[in-house]
Amino acid sequence: MRSLWGFLALLFVLSGCSPAAAPKRETLRVILIPADGGTEDGTKADYQPIFGAVSRMTGLDFDIKVGQSYAAVVEALCSNGADIAFVGPVTYIQARDRGCADLLAVGVEKQQSIYHSGIFTRAGSPIRTIADLKGKRVAFGDVNSTSSFIYPMAMIVDAGLDPVRDLGAIRMTGSHADSLAALVHGQADAAALSFDSFEKAVGEHAVDPATIRVIAKSPPIPYPPLIMNARLAPGLKARLRDAFARVDKAPGVTPDMIRGYGGKKIDRYDTAFAPEQFNVAGAVMAKLDDGLKEAILKKASER
Incomplete structure (x- = not known):
């Protein structure tokens, strides 16, 4: 029996596994509109602090990329090539109207999201x-x-x-x-x-x-929002909303990590922001x- 257990342990080692291996962390794909040039060390760096903070809270990992255009970001979301996106109000409306996007969170600064x-x-x-x-x-x-x-x-x-x-x-x-x-x-x-x-x-x-x-x-x-792929599981959506709603008060998270559009420090994220508030941008788009x-x-x- 002892030799059988030794043989099974050897198989685990050779296969790169172990009986007590830690579960693999889930990675979500994030895509950002190229609002400020689209460089990996520019626009991407703006949002790394906040996603790093949410990662600390949830154990989720985030793979952050920058789209080549605003339309490309919508396509990534709608073709299931992204799970989360940072977009402008009009871009959100375009994705929402295609049934691809649910609102995740909107930045708040001085009690306003504008x-x-x-x-x-x-x-x-x-x-x-x-x-x-x-x-x-x-x-x-x-x-x-x-x-x-x-x-x-x-x-x-x-x-x-x-x-x-x-x-x-x-x-x-x-x-x-x-x-x-x-x-x-x-x-x-x-x-x-x-x-x-x-x-x-x-x-x-x-x-x-x-x-x-x-x-x-x-x-x-209305402030440029973070949005989620509408296909995400309801439990994951709720987990993300809860994290962004509480991130500014989470242990180990500093105010410098709470960043929004342009990498600007903001006060917090609002996950109860009504999607209908973006309709004012839709009315301007219609012109x-x-x-x-x-x-x-x-x-x-x-x-």
Whole structure:
């Protein structure tokens, strides 16, 4: 009998197993929109602290990647290539309407879950208002970005300008950071991006705020959310919501680990945020129908 147990133990060793092997940790796939350039050491680094904190609480591991575009992030979620995503409000609505996404959590700062989009120019520019953009070169981010395309383009339309006819040139850069860079380097006369992205660039010394002036600031926009694949098991969804709801008070988690959009420190995460509150972004998105967006992209390709 002793030799039989020895033989079985040898089989366990040779197979890389052991009778007392620890269970394998579950790994969830996280994909982030390329809001600030899409670099692995940029956008990815923004969210590593919060997922690290949740990992400490739950024992879950998170494999974090950055999508090549906003649309690619939606496709990853809807094709079951991702379990969790950080997206903009409009991107969330697109995924939700396809039945792919459930809301996970929304960042809270100073008791609010909002942010703002803006249109910026250089400090010495003669551009003072949106009307002054007529005939000028304007840089935008991704066509599905809430704050670097949808809201600023809607502000231009609301000001009475036809973006296709009245703007001198449209530059689609793909990200907030690249739009700001186009402005700083004289490749655009104005740039559309979020104030969070602008503040991040200032904090990283990528731009001197004294050299930039705000032309227009959007109304409050619901904060960019974390969302979950709708196919996840109900128990796992509940486990994730519970973790994000309590992460700011969890043992061993420091305030510096509670990060949100742009890597900015926030107060906490709200997992009870009503999905309907994002409908205001959907109403703004509806101002730009597919025909207008197609014409805008065609104009952008002609430069």
